[in-house]
Structures are given as C-alpha cells and as structure tokens.
Amino acid sequence: MSQPVPPDQVLAHLEELRSGDLPTHGGRTLAYVYDSGLAEADEVGRRALAMYASSNGLDPTAFPSLLTMERELVALARDLLHGPGAVGTVTSGGTESILLAVQTARDAARVSDPVMIVPTTIHAAFHKAGHYFGVRRVAVDVDPVTQRADPVAMAEAMDEHEGQVVLVAVSAPSYAHGVIDPVDEVAAETLRRGLRLHVDACIGGWVLPWAEELGRDVAPWDFRVDGVTSVSVDLHKYAYTPKGVSLLLHATPDLRRAQFFASADWPGYTMLNSTTQSTKSGGPLAGAWAVVQTIGRDGYRDLVATTLDAVDTLVAGLAGIEHLHLVASPDSSLVTVETDGTCDVFTISDLMLRRGWFVQPQMSFADLPPSLHLTLCAATAPSVPALLSALSEAVAEAVAAGPIQVDEGLRAAAEAIDPATLDDAAFDGLLALAGLGGDGGEVAVPEQMAPVNALLDVAPPALREALLVAFLDRLSR
Numbered sequence: 381m382s383q384p385v386p387p388d389q390v391l392a393h394l395e396e397l398r399s400g401d402l403p404t405h406g407g408r409t410l411a412y413v414y415d416s417g418l419a420e421a422d423e424v425g426r427r428a429l430a431m432y433a434s435s436n437g438l439d440p441t442a443f444p445s446l447l448t449m450e451r452e453l454v455a456l457a458r459d460l461l462h463g464p465g466a467v468g469t470v471t472s473g474g475t476e477s478i479l480l481a482v483q484t485a486r487d488a489a490r491v492s493d494p495v496m497i498v499p500t501t502i503h504a505a506f507h508k509a510g511h512y513f514g515v516r517r518v519a520v521d522v523d524p525v526t527q528r529a530d531p532v533a534m535a536e537a538m539d540e541h542e543g544q545v546v547l548v549a550v551s552a553p554s555y556a557h558g559v560i561d562p563v564d565e566v567a568a569e570t571l572r573r574g575l576r577l578h579v580d581a582c583i584g585g586w587v588l589p590w591a592e593e594l595g596r597d598v599a600p601w602d603f604r605v606d607g608v609t610s611v612s613v614d615l616h617k618y619a620y621t622p623k624g625v626s627l628l629l630h631a632t633p634d635l636r637r638a639q640f641f642a643s644a645d646w647p648g649y650t651m652l653n654s655t656t657q658s659t660k661s662g663g664p665l666a667g668a669w670a671v672v673q674t675i676g677r678d679g680y681r682d683l684v685a686t687t688l689d690a691v692d693t694l695v696a697g698l699a700g701i702e703h704l705h706l707v708a709s710p711d712s713s714l715v716t717v718e719t720d721g722t723c724d725v726f727t728i729s730d731l732m733l734r735r736g737w738f739v740q741p742q743m744s745f746a747d748l749p750p751s752l753h754l755t756l757c758a759a760t761a762p763s764v765p766a767l768l769s770a771l772s773e774a775v776a777e778a779v780a781a782g783p784i785q786v787d788e789g790l791r792a793a794a795e796a797i798d799p800a801t802l803d804d805a806a807f808d809g810l811l812a813l814a815g816l817g818g819d820g821g822e823v824a825v826p827e828q829m830a831p832v833n834a835l836l837d838v839a840p841p842a843l844r845e846a847l848l849v850a851f852l853d854r855l856s857r
C-alpha cells in the first residue's frame with residue numbers, strides 16, 4: 381500500500397477482488413441484490429452516482445440540485461402511494477428509514493417507557509431501532525397459517541401498554557414470508573386509539589403499486605388506508621437503483637417534525653439534518669433519480685409484470701418438486717419454501733450455490749422450521765425453468781444425503797449456555813466447534829455452510845446472535 385499504484389492496476393485488482401463475490405447481475409443471486417436486466421438503466425445509474433460522489437447533502441442550500449432530485453423522487457412516491465399531503469426524505473436504506481420512523485415516533489410522544497407494537501415477522505431493523513433508541517419492542521404472534529399479523533392480538537397489546545405505545549408497525553410484505561399484513565384492520569385499531577402506524581414497504585413499495593395497476597389482487601397497504609402515518613420504501617431494491625437509497629414518507633409534515641435535528645450550540649456551523657448522516661454523498665440520490673427517470677412508470681410496470689409472472693411460474697413449478705413446499709402463498713415477489721423433513725434447507729442452499737444459484741437460508745423461529753428465501757426480480761424471470769431444475773436436482777441430492785443430524789448432546793449444551801457468561805476464549809472455542817474457525821481465534825468463512833447453519837439453527841437466538849457477533853468481530857480484526 382505504501383507505493384502509489386497506477387489506476388489501471390488498481391482497477392484490475394478491484395476486478396480480481398470482486399470475482400470472489402456473489403454476482404450482482406444475471407438474476408441468479410436471490411437475495412441482497414436486485415437486477416432489472418436493463419443494462420442502459422444500470423449504466424445511467426452508475427454514471428450519475430459517479431457524477432455526484434463528492435457532493436454533500438449536508439447543506440441543501442449549497443447543493444440545490446440534490447434538493448431538486450429528492451423532491452422529485454418524493455413527489456413520485458407520494459403519487460404512487462396515494463398520499464397527497466405526504467412529505468418524505470431520502471435515506472441511505474431501509475434500516476435508516478425505519479430507525480428514523482421509530483426515533484420520530486418516540487420523540488413526538490415523549491413518554492417515559494416507550495413501546496412499539498409489531499408482529500413477530502417485522503424486519504429486524506425494528507429490533508435495531510428499539511435497541512438504539514430505547515423503545516421496548518412488544519412482538520405479537522402472527523397467524524400460524526397465513527403468517528400475517530393478527531390485528532386482534534395487536535389491539536390487545538396496544539391496550540395492555542396503553543399510554544406507552546409510540547408506534548405500531550406492520551409489513552407490506554414481510555421479508556421472511558412475503559405476505560402483506562392486514563394493514564386496514566390494524567389501522568382501524570391504531571386510528572381508534574390515536575396511535576402512529578408505520579407500514580414497512582421497504583421491499584414491496586416499488587412493486588405493489590404496479591401489481592395493482594396490472595389488475596392483481598393487492599390488499600390495501602398505502603396512504604389510502606386511513607390511519608397509516610408513515611411508510612418506508614427502498615429504492616435500492618425494486619427501483620433497481622445503486623445501493624444506498626430508501627424513502628421515508630410521513631402522511632403530514634406534522635408527523636415528520638421530530639425527525640429533523642438541529643444544533644446551534646457549538647462554535648461551528650449550525651448542524652441541520654433530516655437523516656442520521658450529516659455529510660452524505662449525493663451519489664446514491666443522483667443514481668436513484670437517474671435510474672427512476674430512465675425506467676419510468678411504464679418501465680416499472682413492465683418489470684413488475686415480468687417479475688410477478690416469474691413468481692407464478694416458480695410457484696407452479698414448486699408444486700412439482702416433492703419434499704419442498706411454500707411456507708405461505710406469496711403476495712408479491714418473495715417466495716419462501718420449507719422441506720418436509722426428509723432433507724434440510726441448509727444442504728439445499730449449499731447444493732444450489734454449487735449450481736450457481738444463491739438462495740438464502742432462514743433459521744427456524746418459534747414453531748417454524750428453517751426455510752429458504754427466494755427474492756425474484758425481473759432479471760431472474762427468463763431463468764425460472766433453470767432455477768426449478770436446479771432446485772429439483774438439489775432437493776433430490778439433499779434427500780439422498782438425508783437431513784444433517786445435530787448431536788443431541790450439542791443441542792442440549794447449546795440450550796444451556798448463557799451467552800452473557802462467555803468470555804473471549806470461550807467464544808473462540810465455540811466458534812471452532814461450530815466450524816467457523818480454529819481454536820487460536822482465527823476465523824474463516826467455510827466452504828460448506830450447511831453443517832455450520834444446522835448447528836447455529838439449534839442454538840437459541842441469543843446464543844446465535846452472540847456467536848455471530850463474535851465471528852464478525854474476529855473477521856474484522
């Protein structure tokens with residue numbers, strides 16, 4: 381690093397480093413990345429991102445072009461989500477949109493022991509928000525068949541915590557199972573009690589408006605539902621923009637006010653921020669603005685049509701794969717499957733990766749067995765038949781191998797461990813035991829994830845969290 385390296389060599393080195401990553405394009409990575417398959421839109425997004433890489437959203441009066449782009453993106457979203465009086469902010473991602481929604485609700489309410497009421501399926505970003513902002517999360521069980529939020533049980537939780545509830549949240553759709561919560565029924569309860577209701581449409585917000593336009597059945601979820609006070613929509617998912625862009629919309633300026641932060645109480649410039657970042661690159665915003673202009677409303681309708689047709693083809697094809705079935709009927713572009721116990725999803729995931737497909741394993745939760753999550757986007761559509769045959773082969777191979785058996789003693793030991801009592805050396809030992817590293821404290825991502833995942837899956841969530849934090853800590857030393 382000490383000697384200057386010529387730019388072409390630097391770039392060649394980056395290409396080489398990147399070759400070890402999951403592919404971001406081509407439609408075979410069914411999580412983390414979103415590919416429209418439109419090379420022109422990608423190119424425009426990258427160029428805009430580069431053009432604005434050095435501009436600073438810290439001060440919109442110094443960079444008015446950023447304000448223009450933000451206002452135009454918000455105006456489009458407001459129109460799509462039917463919130464004529466809504467206001468919005470561009471954030472760095474779904475998590476930041478959710479953090480700000482929770483912080484805003486907490487600060488507006490000014491209660492001493494703030495609580496949020498959410499279904500158990502709400503995205504973990506709400507857990508993080510509760511953790512950061514001291515808002516206690518009350519998670520309410522969902523319907524065991526549909527995996528949708530249970531409005532009656534949520535209303536009971538609202539009453540039980542009367543006077544403390546600063547926010548209620550639901551998903552459209554949920555990440556884990558791809559189903560839309562009954563937003564209207566929950567809204568009836570929050571409205572009656574004068575509570576804020578956030579709809580997490582991070583992953584569905586740029587799909588569902590066009591699904592409806594295309595004549596598909598879409599349960600009510602946006603600002604047309606009386607009582608919805610805020611909505612998060614990620615552009616770096618189904619708007620197919622470069623990473624680092626989401627929208628947080630509030631139904632009125634009043635509801636948003638507590639989101640903004642100012643400090644004049646120091647000798648420097650008055651810090652005035654709408655988001656958690658202060659200095660922020662204009663790159664992602666410009667990239668998003670450019671991609672949204674390039675694809676346009678009609679373009680998105682076509683992409684959504686392609687994607688949802690692909691979901692239909694996948695669902696129909698899955699019916700023909702023995703040992704695999706849907707966890708819930710998908711309401712959007714996410715498909716989640718589980719096995720009948722003759723094989724395990726972790727082995728299937730490894731076998732799929734060997735065939736060039738990344739499908740995301742999800743650990744067991746409460747009464748639900750582990751599952752596989754498939755995020756479909758437009759670029760995957762032409763390859764759905766190939767995806768189905770790869771799945772079919774992987775399942776057959778996984779059934780032949782049989783499900784991974786975790787030693788009973790190990791399972792019992794895992795259940796008995798209190799992660800709070802473990803020291804660094806104990807974590808080194810446990811990570812080695814889990815297959816994530818040597819006893820000396822060095823760690824590595826293993827070739828075969830299935831045995832590691834199967835072991836982590838039997839660990840109670842608190843131990844799993846602690847182990848993975850220890851793993852990340854060592855990976856990043």
Ligand SMILES: *Cc1c(COP(=O)(O)O)cnc(C)c1O
Nearest residue numbers: 473474475503505555580582583
């Ligand atoms: C992706 C997602 C989030 C979190 O968004 P990030 O952009 O990963 O921070 C929140 N909620 C849902 C439903 C999501 O799909």
